[in-house]
Amino acid sequence: MAIDFEIPEDAKAMRERVRRWVHEECIPAEKRLVDRESFKVVLAELRAKARSQGLWSPFIPKEYGGMGLGPLANALVQMELGESHLGALSMNSQGPDDATMLTLLAHGTDFQKEKYLKPLLNGEKRVCYSMTEKAAGADATGMQTRAVKDGKGNYVLNGEKWFSSAASAADLALVMAMTDPDAPRHQRYSTFIVELPNPGYIIKRDIPTMAAEGPLSHIMGGGHSEIEIKDLVVPAENLLGGEGNGFNMGQHRLAYGRLRHGMHNVALAQRALDLAAKHVTSRETFGQKLSKRQGVQWMLADCASELYMARLMLLHIAYKAEKGMDLRQENSIAKVFLANMVHKVVDTAIQLHGALGYSRDTPLAAWYTHIRSQRLVDGPDEVHRWTTGRNVIRAFERDGTTAAAAGGDLL
Structure with a gap:
């Protein structure tokens, strides 16, 4: 075939x-x-x-x-x-x-x-996901928020959450909390559905970040909230997926989020490259269009190469998903690559626009500050690289070659 x-x-x-x-x-x-x-x-x-x-x-x-x-x-x-x-x-x-x-x-x-x-x-409500805590970022198993039964058919949650994206725009929250501290590490946590606003789910603030913010940033769901969870009563019927399954459900959920970020990064990088191409084909310096200069062409070539590799990664992962194949290794590789790819392309587009790119007269400057988060969200680059590297070693120890952990199933 x-x-x-x-x-x-x-x-x-x-x-x-x-x-x-x-x-x-x-x-x-x-x-x-x-x-x-x-x-x-x-x-x-x-x-x-x-x-x-x-x-x-x-x-x-x-x-x-x-x-x-x-x-x-x-x-x-x-x-x-x-x-x-x-x-x-x-x-x-x-x-x-x-x-x-x-x-x-x-x-x-x-x-x-x-x-x-x-x-x-139906698009009538929005939802946020409260998992991350200050002491439990990349290592979600360090979460300290607790949920205990009150003997009246409810759970009572206490703790704190950090960087709950879109919380200030949400009508519902999924909150992960520890239900059994003595269980195996990945079976200690459960997930609860919380209706907002709720007196036990206190949005202390939207955390200021380096991303450019405007009057609509948080209204559109772009904010990241610090949450205090204090005596939050949740009916047992709002326990999602059963006790002890919160961590595994969360990892499955994050797997799709990583891919969605990557897909949107491809789209944003493409728009940035189009803006750059439009600018260099219309801008003249020293009697010649920028697009005629070899150095500019090389910069565009590097961006095109990055986008080409990014698309191939996503197509291969989509193929594996269609076939029900294990795509965790490719997902981690792509997550890191795509986060860095969009930064390189937008940065190059800014450079090709000169001072105009640094200004707010184009969307590039705002994109640049926003996409820095891509190397942190849904697991920082270093954790994914660590996981990828471990899998390379495991593949070699098992097969005598690293091919299975480096796209070898393509061949």
Whole structure:
């Protein structure tokens, strides 16, 4: 059987539809955003139009109101949506909601799906995920937030959470807490569904970061909150996936989040490269267009190479996902590569724009400060590189070659 990179016609058609949607609807709509009310109006209009065209929740099964796309088609769609910060929001495909919806689909009870998942799928509510703590960043098993039964059919949670993304825009939170400190390390934690606002879930602040912030940053879900959890009462019926399964559910959820970040990074890098190409083909210095200069062409070539490798990585991972194959090694490799790729491309685009790129007259400066987080979120680069390196050693010890941990199954 020949190696075939032909994309199925239906997936091609869907990618093209979403590309047009982003360029004809989402990017122009960005200019209309000035405050909370304009955001609500613009997003409502976009979502109504998207839904009427069948562009809604790409990765959600059709029986739940989504498009039912498989891993490959969804990857192609996400690699278009990331060109606009309204792209994913317009189709109810934004993080952190997307991975949480998948978790509820896989592990929620009928009651939980009806009460909590349904409004998320309809775009009526948003959800955040409270796992990270100051003392438990890359090592999630260091979480100290506790959940104890009160003997009245409830759990009572106490602790703190840190960098709960989109908490200030959320109507629901998934909170992970320790339910059995004596259990094996990965079986100590459970996940609870919490309705917001809640007096026991106290948003102390949205943590200032190096990312450029505007009046809409947190309203759109771009903030990262510090949370105090104090005597938070959660009914037992809101325990998600059973006691002791919080960590494993969280890792599965983060696996999709890493890929979604990577897909959106490809889209953002492509838009940045397009801006750079537009600028150098119209800008003249010393009597010659910038695009005629060999040094500029080399810079563009490096960006194109990075994007090419990034797309191949995601296509291979999507292929493995379609086949139900283990993709954890490739996921870690791609997570690190894609986070650094988007930084290199945006940085190059800024350089090619000169002082204009450093200014706020283009979106590049804001993108640059935002994408620095990509090397930290869903596991810092160093942890993924550590995991990848361990797997290289294990492959060699098992097989006498490192090929299995370095894409060798391609051959």
